[in-house]
Amino acid sequence: MAAERLVVIGGDAAGMSAASQARRLKGPDEMSIVAFERGHFTSYSACGVPYWVGGDVEGPDALVARTPEEHRDHAIDLRMRTEVTGIDVAGQRVRALDRESGETYWTGFDKMVIATGARPVRPELPGMDAPGVHGVQTLDDGQALLETLERTTGRRAVVVGAGYIGVEMAEAMLKRGYEVTVLNRGARPMATLDPDMGRLVHEAMDGLGITTVNGASVTRILTGDDGRVSGVATDDATYPADVVVLGIGVEPETGLARAAGLPTGPNGGLLTDLTMRVRGHHNIWAGGDCVEVLDLVAGRTRHIALGTHANKHGQVIGSNVGGGYGTFPGVVGTAVSKVCDLEIGRTGLREKDAAAVGLRYVTATIESTGRAGYYPGARPMTVKMIAEYRTGRLLGVQIVGREGAAKRVDVAAVALTAGMTVEAMTALDLGYAPPFSPVWDPVLVAARKAVAVVRAAGSA
Amino acid sequence: MAAERLVVIGGDAAGMSAASQARRLKGPDEMSIVAFERGHFTSYSACGVPYWVGGDVEGPDALVARTPEEHRDHAIDLRMRTEVTGIDVAGQRVRALDRESGETYWTGFDKMVIATGARPVRPELPGMDAPGVHGVQTLDDGQALLETLERTTGRRAVVVGAGYIGVEMAEAMLKRGYEVTVLNRGARPMATLDPDMGRLVHEAMDGLGITTVNGASVTRILTGDDGRVSGVATDDATYPADVVVLGIGVEPETGLARAAGLPTGPNGGLLTDLTMRVRGHHNIWAGGDCVEVLDLVAGRTRHIALGTHANKHGQVIGSNVGGGYGTFPGVVGTAVSKVCDLEIGRTGLREKDAAAVGLRYVTATIESTGRAGYYPGARPMTVKMIAEYRTGRLLGVQIVGREGAAKRVDVAAVALTAGMTVEAMTALDLGYAPPFSPVWDPVLVAARKAVAVVRAAGSA
Helix, strand or coil: CCEEEEEECCCCCHHHHHHHHHHHCCCCCEEEEEEEEEECCCCCHHHHHHHHHCCCCCHHHHHHCHHHHHHCCCCCEEEEEEEEEEECCCCCEEEEECCCCCCCEEECEEEEECCCCCCCCCCCCCCCCCEEEECCHHHHHHHHHHHHHCCCCCCCCEECCHHHHHHHHHHHHCCCEEEEEEECCCCCCCCCCCHHHHHHHHHHHHHCECCCCCCCEEEEECCCCCCCCCEECCCCCCEECCEEEECCCCCCCCHHHHHHCCCCCCCCCEECCCCCCCCCCCCCCCCCCHCCCCEECCEECCCCCHHHHHHHHHHHHHHHHHCCCCCCCCCCCCCEEEEEEEEEEECCCCHHHHHCCCEEEEEEEEECCCCCCCCCCCCCCEEEEECCCCCCEEEEEEECCCCCHHHHHHHHHHHHCCCCHHHHHHHCCCCCCCCCCCCCCCHHHHHHHHHHHHHHHHHC | CEEEEEEEEEEHHHHHHHHHHHHHHHCCCCCEEEEEEECCCCCEEEHHHHHCCCCCCCHHHHHHEECHHHHHHCCCEEEEEEEEEEECCCCCCCEEEEECCEEEEEEEECEEEEECEEECCCCCCCCCCCCCEECCCHHHHHCCCCCCCCCCCCCCEEEECHHHHHHHHHHHHHHHCEEEEEEECCCCCCCCCCCCCCCCCCCHHHHHEEEEEECCEEEEECCCCCCCCEEEEEECCCEEECCEEECCCEEECCHHHCCCCCEEECCCEEEEECCCCEEECCCCCCCCCEEEEECCCCCCECCCCCCCHHHHHHHHHHHHHHCCCCCCEEEEEEEHHHHHHHHEEEEECHHHHHHHHHCCEEEEEEEEEECCCCCCCCCCEEEEEEEECCEEEEEEEEEEEECHHHHHHHHHHHHHHCCCHHHHHHCCCCCCCCCCCCCCHHCCCCCCCHHHHEEEEEHC
């Protein structure tokens, strides 16, 4: 019997995790695996780019979890710098373009994995392509930005966007000695938080010496006589800049899949079932930043570009492709980040997410510390908890604070997954010792307050 | 109508939390509250004593959450230095001894809360009462130890016991510049861990310069010509000591309650229902270190002396005493600690706990890091996971490592509470960003390995 042929499109986390897991389950005599990657790197941590730029991490090699050679050692026919330019679903083949040779060819598949990732949102504005304007989506992007920074003598950096990438890049540029201005379209930085919690991030960024301009709608990139970037214009002001970093977010890269007739959802990502199989296609799987995932709290799909999900998807896909079994049940929307020593964690629904799916809710916000108040290094943290009206079911948690703030949302992430009420959470047996927590962990304090608010609201 | 009368025995976490919560629900015209405390302090953090001794914390005031005066301001009739010496259950009265005046009197109650705490295990050995031998159970103990340290010129400290108090006191004495020897009766330090994980703690303590002697059974305390402690003798050796710290653990202080005919369990603690009402007694509640609590994983009661539980008990008792409603459903056995930069976390059952209740289990142990491997400060941690044979239900987690190790058990604590399987845990949406976690959080890596072990064992 001829070996089954698996084609993988995309050589980063989801694609190569799938390929590797499939290979663990099926040897080369049972399955041949061809993987296409259009860039220079495989299996790398894009999330590490801000820390590479900021000088915390040696790059780019340190950010590569597995090199092309290592994948080839596992009998994966990895074709670097080769872009898939067409999918023929009915004919079970893909068209590949070798970017080095310019050659185009078709390759057949029995099974296929689509892991084409996401692309940065790059608004079509005048000057956007000027030297000195950089995205930070890939290792290639990071390399290009670092080359610019080496050549640039000016010290003014403008970061466009105040989400995860934006605030992390603000920290990175600050660490490199730049004067940093963040231009944020929204009313508060970190739109993944409610505005009241975003305000805390804004204040902390102020304290770190990062200027954040809210409500700033970028209209054009200004250039100097040399054609290089010289500033950023918004609706109502101009910000001089020696370098501009774009951190506006990403959208699923699904042009290829859509052209092939594969189904996408309301957020532009491919739609799959819980085994990560593309809906309606028995032999095609998709995972990573190009898919939509089920939000277990909201009960609908979302697009979340995050390496940890991509790795899980790859693992699940590889198991299923290789004849095993795995599912990705969905997400609760956990994310953590930091700006210097400010930590930010969130999971579940924001107020507006709850309202958007028709959930009535109450909120409770408390201040506590990450260690016993008397223990050295105890620093404040603010915990906001959102619970369903009447039932008291946990809907979301947001935490902004210093050491120990971000990862505390993990407790809430598990509670959300388990469908716990805030009242049940007050009895959680969380680790206590003075260096690690007050006697009531901040999450428990928030749960206690939420219980009181739920009761008061329910009896009103 | 005359006000109802509540008597509280014990002025620390459980007792005073109960009194305070009852007072919130019932004003002085509805309920009079009399609380007895035999010592000098109320509502203090005994867990903070090692850090006070180690010089991290200013004591003792910083360790007091609420002073007697503050309690009195809330209309609680607090009688300090007054010991309850008898309970007359049928007569609904207690006998109190004022230690200052020597006066004894009886006081009636409609409702009573017993929060008598725990007492340190103090083996009856020759020399145990010699000057220079100290327990560290109360603020008074801490004060006495510090006075000894001020007077002592020698630099050799022997700590008896290698549980939480023992290892924390080893750190404290090391920080004060002592040469520290820990005498441990067991085969490994930290008997709340399995021996394979305890070995990691032992190695780390070695690395910190703390000498740990396992299998050391103390036979006597040696004294010098001045009557002060001069060393500790075990079965097979003698350890010179200028100061000896006892950290052998505690047992429930229930003599008074037992004498009154109240029910105690197999571990010597008072037995209550889930509202913390003493079994068989409609108007008596008990909480804190003097009760047994339900272990939700093992399905039987245990004795765990921990401030966080005591506070929860007090909250629940106060609600019920005050006419509200609250329950303490039980514990999963979470505990965290540290020795210098070594962090230790555990929750759920050890191997021997599982075996003791007849559960068949498998184990999986992995090594990972607390941050992305490439991120500065990424330090190793070892995670051991115990899962039920066949079902894969999580039974316990132990973590030993550096920064971020201890509180990671909280995720497992919630998963245990929710009855999750290790397979369900592999899909948990835990926070990921390079400064906070590898792309697979160590708990997820352990869960993945545990799934493989469960499958292999189940098909064998």
